[in-house]
Amino acid sequence: MTDSLLQQGTNLMLMGMGTVFVFLAILVVATTVMSRVVNRLSPEEVAPEPEPVVAPAGQVDKRVVQIIQAALDKHRGRH
Template sequence: MQTSQLLLEGVEIMLFGMGSVFVFLVLLIYCIRLMSFLTARFVSEPAATPAPIRAASAVDADADTLAAIKAAIHLHRARRA
């Protein structure tokens, strides 16, 4: 085989491969859209939302916990400097 024939065959194989990947991706997109449509149509009840978690405020923490936090912050800043 000549170089030009090999080059043309390589381009042909490349186009076939890129075309098959493109077709697969388009098919995948349509399958995902179909699944989304079916899910929205048949699952009409909303999901139960969990109760919001109340964040602990500084008032809830006792004095010992606050002192330990302050000491840890001070120690961290002292080591970093």
């Protein structure tokens, strides 16, 4: 009787694990197929990259220079 119970338990475990494995495999396949279908029906539009704003060479706002100088002074421990 003990062998029969162990065999039944093993069979039940294998059936349960097999069922979960099959379900997850089907889920992965279905998700992959749906993703490909959605990408074919409405592909993502690539937005153009915005051009970086560059200040003219040699022209820096005096206020910005003062702020940077104050930060450097504080970092170096002058104040």
